[in-house]
Amino acid sequence: MSEQRKPYDKPLPSHEGLHGAFYAWCRDRELRFQRCSGCGRFRHVPREICAHCSSIEWEWVRSSGRGTIYTWTEVARALHPAFADATPYAPVVVEMEEGVRMLSRVIDCAPDELAIGMPVEVEFVPVSDDVTLPFFRCAQG
Template sequence: MSESIYSKPLPRGDHYNGEFYGYCKQHELRFQRCSDCGTWRHMPRESCRNCGSFDWTWERSNGTGRIFSWTVIHRALHPGFNDELPYAAVVVELDEGVRVVSHVIDLDIADLVVGLPVEVVFEDVTPETTLHKFRPVSSASR
């Protein structure tokens, strides 16, 4: 497989999804945050589940969190992932409290640990699309 051709499915670029990935393209991880009660949320939606407010802004996450959970995929549901099997789909809980499904790079799946500190990294997979991924926070930087 050529390095220059990205063969995996790409996120849809519309509505809130497009805004989220638009910030990723700028290498910023942002989530919706309620303007009334301050609750962060993800996935994006119209109103706050805590207070019901429809007022919110995209706020920048500090990009650090911990591994919350994961599942290991042994049979790819899309041929673009065949070369990476087995791989882990990881749920990361950011310091702001939101949880996102992503990938952890620079870590063997056998070394995944609940609570492991991770930080966001951005991967420009096509000229138009940047994906958020995570890597272990090195002990030297904590």
């Protein structure tokens, strides 16, 4: 029996280029970031050239999936109609163990319970047949 899920009515990420590759890993329930083969630095969002050493050599490396909340904001009035019923919500910037920061959402924590430095871990949420998004949960322990 297949699981019934409410249709996801929000904008979806592009399936093209390096962004498409990032979300293909997410669909496989793996959070991966690019790591420069020249200087060893991780980067996100995906791009062809390293901003630190200008190398064009890189690889996709699996993330631990763990990080901490770097900052957040509470959205009380949606700027896009698809998010109107979701307010209030809190977009967070998560600083990953690998050093990159990514924008997402903590799905098991109300905006007024968030704290800078709060440990979180990735949680993959399928929102369509083709797209799985990386959200976060409060880390245990």
